[in-house]
Amino acid sequence: MPTGNADEGLAVLQENAQELLDGLEEDSTGLGDALSTTVTLAQAHCLMDPRAAIFPTWDAWVTAMQVGSAVFATATATEGNVQCRIAHKDRTLRATGPQWYVHPGAWLTAFYLAVACREKDRITALCRIPLSLLRENGEQFEEHEYAWIDTLQTYWLGGQDLVAKLVSAVDGTEPEAVFDREAVSKLVYPPMEMFHRFIRKDHEGFNRALAQALELHKQYWSEEDRAVSIAGLVALAPLAMVCLAHDAGIPIEVESEYLPAVLIKRNWCGEFPT
Template sequence: MVSIITRHPFPTGNAEEGIAVLQENAHDLLEGLEADPSSLGDALSTTLTLAEAHCLMDPRAAIYPTRDAWVTAMQVGSAVFATALAPKGNVRCRIAHKDLTLQATGPQWYVHPGAWLTAFYLAVACREKDRITALCQVPLSLLRENGAQFEEHDYAWIDTLQTYWLGGQDLVPKLVSAVDGTDPDTVSDPETVSKLVYPPMEMFHRFIRKDHEGFTRALTQALELHKQYWSEEDRAVNIGGLVALAPLAIVCLAHDAGMPIEVESEYLPAVLIGRNWCGEFPT
């Protein structure tokens, strides 16, 4: 039996106008990437926000503009790391239906664990296997170079996901290290870690164990905690809460492995999970 977790209330009165503004901002940033590839960080946050905003009125991602926005965000996420890894010269990147020539950037302020996880989750949701593989070859050392304030569990979680995708060794110990790092007594923001960071790890744990019932429980809890977090008054109108991005990515992995998904929610765009749109247009 499929259970349904509703999304927290979100105002829709100015949705079309808001999406139009985000679309214009995203367009301007993407148009300027060849001249200034260092704006990729802003482009990633803006295109992700646009993709999530589309899901306010189209929570299933059932219409083309929504899916197109998700693909564009995914392409920008991949470009962030393709240009950061390139030793010098130019990098060809497909973004928003155009083949762009971007300059290699090396390490930048936006090349950090948060951006990597966003790029990975987007690539998984869009089923871009080559891009996922490229992201999983990004060395953790690159993510540490800009001195951004991230905690060790972030690096351990990235190490876990890279090891899983590439079929490396010590997957379980790495996952245990990531989970141990989320101890509320040791992190700087216990609420965010307990409600947003740890739940996808538990989902992944149940997924790799092929524990269907445990996965369903973990997914349910992840969405309920996501809802709690984003229902707080100071966060309730933040577009970032409209989609549970990390749980979505783990659900996509589980779906493709043949695990039944017995939870439905507006936080999880159903058409992205079902992947029936893949191949709709060149990516």
């Protein structure tokens, strides 16, 4: 990806993100746009700082994580206000109930961000979000997405039938069951395989699955029409799986600029109130 105008691009993204964040107390339904913009900003920081070694990068990741949590904190409330800390400020947001942006993709993004930032309370809150809420946005999503979310929620909360739910999620990614076969095979299935190796405590298998996931991520985002997309700078789902594995004591033997090393090692955690 070209880096010549990176600083200018970051400045524009930062300005756009700040404008969206500043408007949330007046109109909390701006959280959908705020989530996509702050995630883009967090990933964009990794263009020049792929290890996430400097404070502004960590700050951007935390802000994105906070917005992801706020999406679901406000969506689960149907009246009144919700207090959310976002970008170093306690904000009073209005309850939104179900919205167009409250869907499986947003939940997974929020979950992956919370895992990368090691926000256990926020992860728990996300894992208590009923799947029924994610079906109320009026759009049609594929069943493997709901099955994958069910798997992650079950794992984190210590529920029953974890393996059966993972099998259901994996089965839902079969080519005949999905619309976008390339995206599912290269971006959606690989983290599931990593998770499978993780819960089996298969250290070698996990690292093999990680290497394969990164290779497929690279293939997908190297296509000509995607090669300059900021969304490809960080392999977010594999990053979350790596953070889970790292914290469980699995040695991570694969290094990649798609995986910010400082996020994996938790170096910035606790730096400021989140």
